[in-house]
Amino acid sequence: MNFICLRSLTCAVFFLLFALLVLPTFALSATESAADNDSANAVRMSGTAIHKAEVIPVPEPSEKTLRYYRSGNVLWVLSNIWGLLIPAAFLFTGFSARIRNFARSVGRKWILIIGIYVVIYTCLNFLIDFPLDVYQGFIRQHAYELSNQSFSQWLSDSMKSLMIVTMMGALFLWIPYLLLKNSPRRWWLYTSMAAVPFLLFVLLIQPIWIAPLFDEFGPMQDRALEERILQLADRAGIEEGDVFEVNKSEDTETVNGYVVGLLNTKRIVLWDTLLEKLNPEQVLVVMGHEMGHYVLGHMWKLVLFFSLLILVILYAVHRTAAIMIDRFQHRFGFDKLSDIASLPLLVLLFSVFLLAATPVAFAFTRHLELEADRFGLEITQDNHAMATGLLFLHDENLRHPRPGLLYKLWRSWHPVPAERIEFANTYRPWETGDELKYANYFRQE
């Protein structure tokens, strides 16, 4: 559904690289919040009265949804251009080299110079992007009634993110630069290899260690529903998972749920917003989808996929950077990629190639999401709950049911709403006696 569980994966993937400075534009495509809508509420409330086999029609977008969609597209283009212009400005004005000179005069030691440069660069970028971030993340969300967060809450969250980004950058960015220094011809290969364990580490600790920094993780209030979730998990072969309810309703309308873990730390997490907005059947089918991601090993597939993607992108960066430095070294104020002043160049090139690769990446994630939907449907066999749940959440998030092709290719981590609702309506192999694709994953009762 919103099922944005996997979004944190994208963050983690790009987090690790300097690309994390690129993230805002990429993550934007996945940003979602929610709004109140009476018609969707009506569908939800009457849901139990409707016959289970009823097909839920894909709605036409409302006038408000259309406005949000169109202005969002304009904003997406602008913020992408902005995201390329800023690092280009750092480079071509020689400003990056000046920051490096300052870092050298203060730091002396190689690793300290890198740390100081990264702190200055990240903070400056934060300030430069701040007006756009305030508009996008706060003003616009309120204008469309998609958020009820106060400005101070919003600001404190974005300060926390800045601190984490800066800290991670200062702590880890020396790794690719060490590789650049010692192995200027193969650094792209070694950096992408170093990315894999780091990626796994971030993916596993993020939900367990970082997420509780931002939110309150408590036991689930609704014991009866918790029992049903545990039964579903048991059927999906997830044993001894702990169920957590996250208190999110104070600062967001967005719903979320996910299943994470390794060995004996299995966590089934639901935001309280999910429980408030959806009925128990819809919550179960959402969690069926999330369990699908977990059981089908989607996290590992994503790690593998993004590792390869990073490898290809870094190779492209490596080849292009050499040409750029050759041509513009006097303007840039550095003649080697291993100079920390090259960070904006890496960010710039990484952004360009990431943008070029995005349609491929999203085609892959859309495939995984469809399979998680299939798993959720097969394990619950509740088409009605899935279709109404999707309808409700998409409507709340002002999602255009049938966005244009460019939106689908560049901004759709999930299949577009109309495709998901139609799939939820029509996928019923158990009714025709056809074989279930994931039957062998389900424990027999």
Ligand SMILES: [Zn+2]
């Ligand atoms: Zn999902």
